[in-house]
Amino acid sequence: MKILYIGKQFSDDPAGRYYTDGDGSGEEFREEVLRPLLKLNKPLTINIDENVEGYGSSFLVEAFGGLIKHGYFESDYINRVLNLDFNDSDFEFYARKIKQYIKEAIYNSEQYESTKETAINEGKFKGSIDKSFLEDFK
């Protein structure tokens, strides 16, 4: 089974909630990485501690809680296919918080409106993260 490394394949500084907060935001990770991979209906393992110092709750809530909040998946499905991997015991806290956000999110409670176009227009989102690694998971 292939493992998705957030710090190595997405961003070593995953930060912010929306596209308008810059590259490597929670919205970008959810829309362009998590959602496509979870749609494959295959078990997905995500490493959260390699090459990452830490996460803000804004990123985690938007990335993981947003999957349920915007009606993409139900929390039961995510709990079934998503596996969080870490070697550093300090990151157990972040794994626990991710599960908490998935559990607390209300399914399809908010209509999704992308901020990507605005971010591009304002020059805040540059699309600098290469996402070709997604092909390896298909």
Next chain:
Amino acid sequence: MDVNNEINSSSIPTLDKSFEHSTLEYLKENQEIATDVKAELSSIKQILSESIIQNRETFEEIETISKLNEDLPEHTSQLSNLENISDNIDALSNAVNLLKTTFENQSNSLINVATTIPDGSYGLEITSGISGALVAALAVFIFNLIYFKNVNKVNKEAHYSNIALKLLEFFESSATSYWISERIKDKRKKDTNNKEMKLLEIKIKSDFLVLRTSLEKFCNLISIKNSSDSKQILALIDELYDLSTGGEFESDSKVSNPKITSEISKLVSRLKSILIKYSQQIN
């Protein structure tokens, strides 16, 4: 029989002179013999009397010897008991010697420790004193062991508590400064603070990591007897994380938010009030 009466001259009527003479001679001889016999009888009587006395003494001696013979078995048995006593005394003496040797061997090492022995102390008192000292030393050792174990535990709690209090101060300073400020990224404005805000975001995330680790270790120390404090600390640290890194955290359009700033400060104060209880160290 009276011999003198039998040879009375008047009893012989007539006799010639020669016969008379021979008769007188004969009487005289008889008289001498009678005297001798009398003397010998007296002597025999004396001897018999002495013999009787001697016999009596002999008899008494025999009786005494007989009585002694009767008592002999008793004396013999008494002699046997005396031998047993002698044996017991010997065994006792050996045991005392053995004890003495053992005591001397064991006390040699103790003498090095026990530098002072009261004047006029006897062996038993010295042994008693050393035993008492050993028991007292053992009691002191156990007391110290328990005491310092508790002291170490309390000091360890105080150590992590004081570290957490310091980290809380750093975290509060960074978080309140961040949330009270508006990010100004527009280069056309003079007072841009994007770098400062980015620095605060980095500090908040890294400070929180250390703060949470130290608080979790602290909670592990106090969790047994103060589980309510432990649970409260973990709940507060979760809430602090959501509040200080949620919302518009790391957003380019973050505005000043006095409400979040105030809530962060209140959470930090609640954490401090719990930690202060454990911050006193024992020297």
